[in-house]
Amino acid sequence: MIPSDPTRLPILAVGVIGSVQDGKTTLAAALTRVTAGPPRSREQLLDRCERLRGVTILGKCLEYCTEQRRIFHWDCPGHPDHGKNTIKALSQVDVVILVVSVAEGVREQTREHLQFARALGVAHVIVFLNMCDLLDVPELLDLVELETRELLGACGFDGDAAPVIRGSAELAARDEWREPLYALRDALDAAPLQLRDAAGPLVLPVVRTYSRWYARYQGIAPVPSTVLAGRIERGTLRHGDALELVGHGPVRRGRAVQVRSFERVVTELAAGESAGCQFAEVPPWDIAAGMVLATPGTLATHRRFVARLALTRSDARPRSTWRPPFALASGYRPHLYVRAADITCTVTLTDAPRAEPGERVTALIELDVPTVLAGAAGFILRDAHWTVATGEIAELLD
Numbered sequence: 093m094i095p096s097d098p099t100r101l102p103i104l105a106v107g108v109i110g111s112v113q114d115g116k117t118t119l120a121a122a123l124t125r126v127t128a129g130p131p132r133s134r135e136q137l138l139d140r141c142e143r144l145r146g147v148t149i150l151g152k153c154l155e156y157c158t159e160q161r162r163i164f165h166w167d168c169p170g171h172p173d174h175g176k177n178t179i180k181a182l183s184q185v186d187v188v189i190l191v192v193s194v195a196e197g198v199r200e201q202t203r204e205h206l207q208f209a210r211a212l213g214v215a216h217v218i219v220f221l222n223m224c225d226l227l228d229v230p231e232l233l234d235l236v237e238l239e240t241r242e243l244l245g246a247c248g249f250d251g252d253a254a255p256v257i258r259g260s261a262e263l264a265a266r267d268e269w270r271e272p273l274y275a276l277r278d279a280l281d282a283a284p285l286q287l288r289d290a291a292g293p294l295v296l297p298v299v300r301t302y303s304r305w306y307a308r309y310q311g312i313a314p315v316p317s318t319v320l321a322g323r324i325e326r327g328t329l330r331h332g333d334a335l336e337l338v339g340h341g342p343v344r345r346g347r348a349v350q351v352r353s354f355e356r357v358v359t360e361l362a363a364g365e366s367a368g369c370q371f372a373e374v375p376p377w378d379i380a381a382g383m384v385l386a387t388p389g390t391l392a393t394h395r396r397f398v399a400r401l402a403l404t405r406s407d408a409r410p411r412s413t414w415r416p417p418f419a420l421a422s423g424y425r426p427h428l429y430v431r432a433a434d435i436t437c438t439v440t441l442t443d444a445p446r447a448e449p450g451e452r453v454t455a456l457i458e459l460d461v462p463t464v465l466a467g468a469a470g471f472i473l474r475d476a477h478w479t480v481a482t483g484e485i486a487e488l489l490d
């Protein structure tokens with residue numbers, strides 16, 4: 093039974109990952125049918141452009157409740173071209189559901205998404221073996237499960253302990269085979285919660301922005317403002333607070349003139365909540381995803397830091413005959429993803445002139461623009477659509 097006031101339930105943010113067309117969006121639609129919240133179909137979860145392409149591009153956050161948790165469900169894109177959107181979604185989650193189609197087995201993005209999740213500090217994974225309606229040979233299902241558990245172990249998760257559920261999202265979304273979805277709901281109820289500090293100074297990494305700068309002329313907004321969306325990492329966001337945006341250049345000061353949680357306008361939101369903040373006085377062209385909304389004077393930005401890097405193994409890309417495995421040398425300039433920020437950087441190896449795929453090395457990293465690095469769980473280095481390395485910050489310099 094769902095309590096009368098679901099906003100009092102503890103929050104669990106879940107990212108649903110897996111390779112392209114493995115059934116993540118269909119699973120989201122199926123989950124809305126076995127939990128409290130408006131039921132949605134797969135088509136309703138895709139925007140117009142996504143329906144035309146047939147694949148998820150931006151990812152979407154849904155809110156629903158189980159008996160014990162209020163779930164923020166991030167439906168991530170699986171296509172390799174949209175890895176950046178997957179990273180931004182995963183920067184806001186506590187646990188992940190890995191969807192693996194038993195018809196296809198483990199694929200390249202299955203591994204890459206697990207690599208993202210691990211690098212961003214996610215430790216708990218639930219596996220959903222999807223499309224079991226297409227393949228009902230138990231031995232083959234066992235094989236896919238074994239392969240998935242091995243992959244989890246290789247990516248730094250506890251492969252033996254992870255719950256693995258076999259089912260079909262398509263049938264569950266048609267209300268035909270719901271038992272696996274009940275098991276998935278129970279696994280979400282049993283997933284570990286993260287404790288967050290709601291009393292400290294505010295930290296809200298901006299993931300998306302929406303302009304309301306001209307809306308006052310249309311009578312929609314009373315003051316020119318920009319809507320910032322993201323998940324509160326620490327502290328409490330209150331209506332009327334004077335706040336500052338830190339990162340990517342000079343600090344911008346403004347005021348929170350409206351605070352929203354999904355469709356609800358509220359007066360305050362605590363750490364762990366997904367927030368939309370109408371931020372007055374700063375135009376949208378001065379705001380970039382990756383900036384952090386903070387209590388004035390509490391956050392510093394950094395440009396240079398020492399990092400421990402783990403280079404992606406070359407065998408992680410079994411079908412990469414057309415692209416050489418990446419060795420890394422000093423002066424290399426990939427994109428660095430930390431929280432919701434995406435910044436070009438220069439890597440200088442400190443111990444050796446060159447690092448090969450699969451190696452672990454120490455490097456000095458210099459960002460092109462300063463950003464907030466303190467407290468970040470980890471970061472990802474990518475070059476075009478290919479993940480070069482994941483890493484953690486060892487020491488912040490300046």
Ligand SMILES: Nc1nc2c(ncn2[C@@H]2O[C@H](COP(=O)(O)OP(=O)(O)OP(=O)(O)O)[C@@H](O)[C@H]2O)c(=O)[nH]1
Pocket residue numbers: 110111112113114115116117118119134146147148149168169170171222223224225226259260261262263
């Ligand atoms: N037979 C069968 N088809 C399924 C199942 N789950 C999903 N599908 C189909 O697989 C196709 C892709 O499903 P989506 O849910 O869009 O896959 P996705 O993982 O969200 O795809 P991307 O977001 O683009 O990576 C759709 O045509 C679904 O109808 C299933 O359990 N059984």
Ligand SMILES: [Mg+2]
Pocket residue numbers: 116117118147148167168169170
């Ligand atoms: Mg999808």
